[in-house]
Amino acid sequence: MDTLAEDQRDAVRQLQAVLDSQHYDTDVLVSVLQSVDWSVHSAMELLLDGPHVDSSASSRSTMSSLDLEPQLPVDRPERAGGRGPPRTLADAIFAVLSLPFHVVTGILRFILGVFRIPFLSLNFGASSYRPPRQPHDSRGAIRRWITTLEEETGAYNIKSSPSVATGRDSHPSTSRRHAYPPANPETTRVLPDFFDGTYDEVLDICQKEGRIACVILVSEEHDDVPAFKRVTLTDPNLVRIMNDNNFVVWGGDVRDKIPWDGNYFFAVLRSGSHYEVAAQKLQVTTYPFVAFLALQPRRSTSTSSFSSSGPVLTVLSRHYGPSVPDSGPTSARSLINHLEGQLLPRVDPFLTRYRNQLQERERDRLLREQQDKAYRDSQRRDRERIEAKIRAEREEVERIRKEEEAQREEEKRLQAEQERQESIKLRRSQWRRWMRRSIVPPEPRDGNSIRLAIRLPSGRVVRSFPSATTVTALYAFADSQMIPSSMNSQDDPEHPPEGSGGGVEILERYIHSQVQGPESWWGFKLALSYPRREIKWKANTSLAEAGLKNGEQLVMEVTSNVVNGKKPLGHDSDDQYESESD
Structure with missing residues (x-):
């Protein structure tokens, strides 16, 4: 621009004023003006998309x-x-x-x-x-x-x-x-x-x-x-x-x-x-x-x-x-x-x-939306209420079903327990009857005997035992007193319910084999009334070795329901007994 004449500079400025200078460089405009002999009108015709x-x-x-x-x-x-x-x-x-x-x-x-x-x-x-x-x-x-x-x-x-x-x-x-x-x-x-x-x-x-x-x-x-x-x-x-x-x-x-x-x-x-x-x-x-x-x-x-x-x-x-x-x-x-x-x-x-x-249409639309929303809310509440009622009914039915099932299970358990107890009682009764026939010695007629009084749950019994009688025979006699009177001794079994043969040894081995222990198997224990002293069962032990003397009084203390289902008894005062003499 510095080398151009004043009229040429004016031509460039006029062309820049008409055109967008951002799209056309100054040197380009100068070249175009030179090619058309510095005619602004001709340069515009060349640069623009048509005549001015x-x-x-x-x-x-x-x-x-x-x-x-x-x-x-x-x-x-x-x-x-x-x-x-x-x-x-x-x-x-x-x-x-x-x-x-x-x-x-x-x-x-x-x-x-x-x-x-x-x-x-x-x-x-x-x-x-x-x-x-x-x-x-x-x-x-x-x-x-x-x-x-x-x-x-x-x-x-x-x-x-x-x-x-x-x-x-x-x-x-x-x-x-x-x-x-x-x-x-x-x-x-x-x-x-x-x-x-x-x-x-x-x-x-x-x-x-x-x-x-x-x-x-x-x-x-x-x-x-x-x-x-x-x-x-x-x-x-x-x-x-x-x-x-x-x-x-x-x-x-x-x-x-x-x-x-x-x-x-x-x-x-x-x-x-x-x-x-x-x-x-x-x-x-x-x-x-x-x-x-x-x-x-x-x-x-x-x-x-x-x-x-x-x-x-x-x-x-x-x-x-x-x-x-x-x-x-x-x-x-x-x-x-x-x-x-x-x-x-x-x-x-x-x-x-x-x-x-x-x-108005917008108000109607909003009103419809509010009504639709209220209707949907009402439907939702009704549905929730119905679902809650159905759920409660199902829960009640399920609860009743579980209770009935638990009751049936309890009844089955009680029945099984009862059957088990009946089976135990039946077997225990068979042992009593066998012990009455095979273990309890007959009452001696001579004077070489030991006379004892036993306080039973059903009453008082006095009996003489041979001096060689064992504690097992004494317990067997006390246990045989629980046999109902309707069961005749002639019908007692000759053989024990378990095992073969007979005799005290079979009974003692069987008692020792029980898991619950002798006292639990017998279901009772014998004790002197006054002063109280427990006569524990021991195998192959005579009455003398157990410390029993002629004329003493014993009390049967029941420890389980095996003994005819009766309540255990504590020992009574010696005032309830009379001394036995020859």
């Missing part, structure tokens, strides 16, 4: 109002795969085939530009390839545009979220960051509440909430845009009207390439963005552009009357052209007069009824 549009054409504008233009239904942006409207197949193939050529020409242009060698920049028309900006999410781009608008106008978005500046929030937000109206309205400039979502989300809000949408599209290539931003968008009266009527304000620069969701390769081949799609649907030809959209009753095709079907999202009015002077179609005064005089009086009644219907 005269700025005077943008000043010619029209404003279609609600009562002058028929309703224009709004089509939604394409949603297939989340991508915008594609180019034709031929354009896509041409863009792919021209990609290597543009890479080579870009390198040559850079090299020749370094050496100040002019290089002709060829234009392949609108279908030629251009290096796109790095793809990014549409919401972040809209927020950055809002931030740029705040910096350019010195105003702030009255309901912007703090995430507009940070870019950390990924969802549309309308939470207030600044109070409205501002504390100092004379010194503080505000912007409308720009929605930071997509164009498709704006249409959804209009349909679901019955709100009016204000779509603002600009392009920095038009000279009327800066004044529109500084004057119209910051007008306090216009901002107040849109804020009081809860407008959904959405806008952006149509030059921003915001690819639809998809991979990077398809984003390169598609030129559609949210702004361009909105511009196509709204038939935008001149910038700045303002359109108002809202739901309106569907008009019948046969007559001018409204159809009974549901409302349709309609373009209420479009405004495009300069905002200066105040009579301009996009000036704040013109828009305020249009809103207060035509649009709001015609649209508000229907939207109010529509919002009331929405609120």
Whole structure:
């Protein structure tokens, strides 16, 4: 630049002012100007995708109002795969085939530009390839545009979220960051509440909430845009009207390439963005552009009357052209007069009824939800009550079954124990009867004997025993006294219940073989009454060896229920006995 003349520098500055300097290097612009003999007009024709549009054409504008233009239904942006409207197949193939050529020409242009060698920049028309900006999410781009608008106008978005500046929030937000109206309205400039979502989300809000949408599209290539931003968008009266009527304000620069969701390769081949799609649907030809959209009753095709079907999202009015002077179609005064005089009086009644219907449907929905919830809760409580009753009945049946089973087991056990006791008693009775027949000696007739008195549970018995009688025979005699009188001695068995043969030795060996011990097997014990002295059973022991003398009195003390099931007896006082004499 230092080696250029003053008129050449002016030409470069003019070309930079018209073009986006971020996409064109200064050396490239100088090379292009040199190749066209420093003609700014010819350089613009080479660099742009077509002839330069005269700025005077943008000043010619029209404003279609609600009562002058028929309703224009709004089509939604394409949603297939989340991508915008594609180019034709031929354009896509041409863009792919021209990609290597543009890479080579870009390198040559850079090299020749370094050496100040002019290089002709060829234009392949609108279908030629251009290096796109790095793809990014549409919401972040809209927020950055809002931030740029705040910096350019010195105003702030009255309901912007703090995430507009940070870019950390990924969802549309309308939470207030600044109070409205501002504390100092004379010194503080505000912007409308720009929605930071997509164009498709704006249409959804209009349909679901019955709100009016204000779509603002600009392009920095038009000279009327800066004044529109500084004057119209910051007008306090216009901002107040849109804020009081809860407008959904959405806008952006149509030059921003915001690819639809998809991979990077398809984003390169598609030129559609949210702004361009909105511009196509709204038939935008001149910038700045303002359109108002809202739901309106569907008009019948046969007559001018409204159809009974549901409302349709309609373009209420479009405004495009300069905002200066105040009579301009996009000036704040013109828009305020249009809103207060035509649009709001015609649209508000229907939207109010529509919002009331929405609120009524929402109340009905909430009421149905509450009723359904109460019904489900009632069903749940009834089911729990029935299940608890069934469970209690099952538990009661199970308890009764277990009790009955335990009772049966106890009865079986008692019966088995009784049978066992009966078996023991029967066997014990057989031993008694055998001992009465085989062990108890007959009463002697001579005087060489020992006379003893025995106190039994059933009474008192006196008997003489031979002097050689053993303690086993004495215990056998006492035990035989427990045999019922109905059992005749003649029927007593000749052989013991167990073993073979007979005699005291068989009995003593059998008693010693019992686990429970002799005392437990006999079921009683004999003792002198006074002074008390126990006569323990011992095998092969005579009465004299046991210390028994003629005329002594013994007491049978029962120690178990083997002895005829009677209670054990303690020894009585000697007053109950009489001394036996010869």
